[in-house]
Amino acid sequence: MNALALTEQPLILVVDDEPHLRSSLSSLLNLHGYASSTADGGKSALLALKENKYALILLDLCMPGIDGHQVMEQIIENRLDTCVIVVSGDTCIDSAISALRRGACDYLKKPYTIEELMLKIEKALAKRRLEQENRQINLQLKESERWYRYMVNSSPDFIYTLDADGYCTFCNDRVETLLGYNKAGVIGKHFSTFIHAEDLPAAQYVIQERRSGDRATNNIEIRIPHGTESTLLTLEFNSFGIYDKADDTTPPRYIGTYGVAKDITEKKKAAELILYQAYHDLLTGLANRKLFKDHLELAIAQARRYKHMLALMFLDLDRFKRVNDTLGHVVGDHLLIEVAARLKKCLREGDTLARQGGDEFTLLLPQIDSQESAKSAADKIIKAFGEPFYIDGHELYVPMSIGIALFPENGDSIDTLIKNADIAMYDSKAKGRNRYQIYSPNMNTTFDERFSLEIQMHKALERNEFQVVYQPQINVVSGRISGMEALVRWTSPLLGNMSPMEFIPLAEDTGLIIPISEFVLRSAFKQAKLWKQAGLLPPRVAINISSQHLEQDKFVDYIGMLLLEYELTGSMFEIEITESTLLNEGEHIIEKLRKITSMGIKIALDDFGTGYSSLSYLKKFPIDTIKIDQSFMPKFIGDSDNESIITAICTLAQSLHLNLIAEGVEEADQYRLLHTLNCNEAQGYLFSKPLSGHDITDLLIKNTPLGQQYLPTQDCFNL
Numbered sequence: 001m002n003a004l005a006l007t008e009q010p011l012i013l014v015v016d017d018e019p020h021l022r023s024s025l026s027s028l029l030n031l032h033g034y035a036s037s038t039a040d041g042g043k044s045a046l047l048a049l050k051e052n053k054y055a056l057i058l059l060d061l062c063m064p065g066i067d068g069h070q071v072m073e074q075i076i077e078n079r080l081d082t083c084v085i086v087v088s089g090d091t092c093i094d095s096a097i098s099a100l101r102r103g104a105c106d107y108l109k110k111p112y113t114i115e116e117l118m119l120k121i122e123k124a125l126a127k128r129r130l131e132q133e134n135r136q137i138n139l140q141l142k143e144s145e146r147w148y149r150y151m152v153n154s155s156p157d158f159i160y161t162l163d164a165d166g167y168c169t170f171c172n173d174r175v176e177t178l179l180g181y182n183k184a185g186v187i188g189k190h191f192s193t194f195i196h197a198e199d200l201p202a203a204q205y206v207i208q209e210r211r212s213g214d215r216a217t218n219n220i221e222i223r224i225p226h227g228t229e230s231t232l233l234t235l236e237f238n239s240f241g242i243y244d245k246a247d248d249t250t251p252p253r254y255i256g257t258y259g260v261a262k263d264i265t266e267k268k269k270a271a272e273l274i275l276y277q278a279y280h281d282l283l284t285g286l287a288n289r290k291l292f293k294d295h296l297e298l299a300i301a302q303a304r305r306y307k308h309m310l311a312l313m314f315l316d317l318d319r320f321k322r323v324n325d326t327l328g329h330v331v332g333d334h335l336l337i338e339v340a341a342r343l344k345k346c347l348r349e350g351d352t353l354a355r356q357g358g359d360e361f362t363l364l365l366p367q368i369d370s371q372e373s374a375k376s377a378a379d380k381i382i383k384a385f386g387e388p389f390y391i392d393g394h395e396l397y398v399p400m401s402i403g404i405a406l407f408p409e410n411g412d413s414i415d416t417l418i419k420n421a422d423i424a425m426y427d428s429k430a431k432g433r434n435r436y437q438i439y440s441p442n443m444n445t446t447f448d449e450r451f452s453l454e455i456q457m458h459k460a461l462e463r464n465e466f467q468v469v470y471q472p473q474i475n476v477v478s479g480r481i482s483g484m485e486a487l488v489r490w491t492s493p494l495l496g497n498m499s500p501m502e503f504i505p506l507a508e509d510t511g512l513i514i515p516i517s518e519f520v521l522r523s524a525f526k527q528a529k530l531w532k533q534a535g536l537l538p539p540r541v542a543i544n545i546s547s548q549h550l551e552q553d554k555f556v557d558y559i560g561m562l563l564l565e566y567e568l569t570g571s572m573f574e575i576e577i578t579e580s581t582l583l584n585e586g587e588h589i590i591e592k593l594r595k596i597t598s599m600g601i602k603i604a605l606d607d608f609g610t611g612y613s614s615l616s617y618l619k620k621f622p623i624d625t626i627k628i629d630q631s632f633m634p635k636f637i638g639d640s641d642n643e644s645i646i647t648a649i650c651t652l653a654q655s656l657h658l659n660l661i662a663e664g665v666e667e668a669d670q671y672r673l674l675h676t677l678n679c680n681e682a683q684g685y686l687f688s689k690p691l692s693g694h695d696i697t698d699l700l701i702k703n704t705p706l707g708q709q710y711l712p713t714q715d716c717f718n719l
Contacts, residue, residue, distance in 0.1 A: 010055035042066025180227030216240035284340035292354035311374035314421035320359035399434035479707030570600030630664020
């Protein structure tokens, strides 16, 4: 008995109109281990086929009603998965041919032997089993192919095959979504059609790879222009050769290349961005300190080798902190971007400009002929920064202070050159800003003194070494005291009497100007209260205010608090601000000054004529007084240009109904000429030097008209 048959237990249908034959066939099948059922004709056979699935049908052809031929036609029509062996007494060859055409797998003539019948049954079932297995294999192959195509076309990578000549024979759908090319237009084209011209040499060996296995090319970057966009994509190619081996006697034949290309465009950009960020300032796009040092190191090596000079400049914006504090970091950032752009315009090809941080920049001139070349470059920058910047509706002046160190004269190493250029820059600031200085060794002493001075200034605040002195302001017509200006002085046990010109700029750079300014304000308010209680209060007390202090958020509140604390009215005081405070004007400054004037306090514009004097200040800002800077006084008499300037300022003040005070008056002729020009007030050593609160109180008690003796007699007579 067939073991496979027993295992599978195929069901066989016996169809015959002769009961005896039908019964004997069924018994025979059961005896050989096959399960079977019977049908007495074509009609009952079709009914049985609807109810069960039969592996094999033993079918008689000649039956009344529906014959065997019709049953086979129904099997074909209904696509039933069953084998048919025709068992018939019809010996006509045409019947056999007809049965085989209708799908019968075999034809058995009656009478037959049992062995013949069983052999045909086994062959038919074996054939059916093989056909089923083949169908299953084909289905699996089709399914595998479907999944393979799905995976290939769904892959995020570009997959392709080329023939031996480099023409594309297959590519997945990614060619459209990734590369922007029509799939049909790619097939049959040579791969070089789609490669960036500069990468063609590399592509010749990579994309049309002939090697296979571990020897094949991996992870090679090739650029491909996008089919519909003006962009370049970077793809990482992995490819290997395909070979056809006919038999063991012939060598393999190269038939093409299979390759996979991964899109690494964004990865490449990210890597480039990380590298860029490592060596560049992200705000301005300039080189950062690391890249600058790399360039400087190379420039020093070349300068040593070829025996030439180089220059390193340290640049610092003079008014940037005030812009940041008053207008905010957004405006400050925009300003730095514009500063970088303006500096770039001053460079030569090969120069390196870097941002050190904050408002500090460094500039490398890698090869210069002489010191004059560095000076010329610095002059160009200073001139460029004499023009204003227009940022978010603000007109901003930010001059530049520059320190220069030369190789090899001022240092032969990176750190030494940077340090000495930095020292020279601070020396430039100390000498008036908006200029450049070339390093010299004696600056080290100045630099050390600067830091020593800063330390002593901190201690001076703690030890109350600062004091406020007062200088009277004189009414030019009456000669009497019309006001008192509060001035700060510092007497250091270690350094002696320090001029404000020495410590005020450093105080502004270090932020110590805020506590110093608060000390001056409180001292002046306290003295004003004492004068008021004694009935000696002058018409006003003028106090200089640092721009940094004015720009503090709580400045107006601080003034209001002092008025309440000392029980004084604002009309007793005048606040003096410099033109530079108004250079970077904004609504916030105007609003602060208006709040101050609403308290009754007057606003004076100090040092008028020395900066960017503009009538727009006098229109925009609530200014009551302008002060002629003392620098005009020494050449006032006998200098027609100077006299013309002061005359113009006097005329301007009168036409705008502004109070006018001339500072630095030291000679009677100056005083008399100011009287002739109808200047309102004068201040200077001609009348009194700055005095302590105690000494100035004695002067107020005497009530002497300090300017009367210098006026013409007729004027004195009319007093």
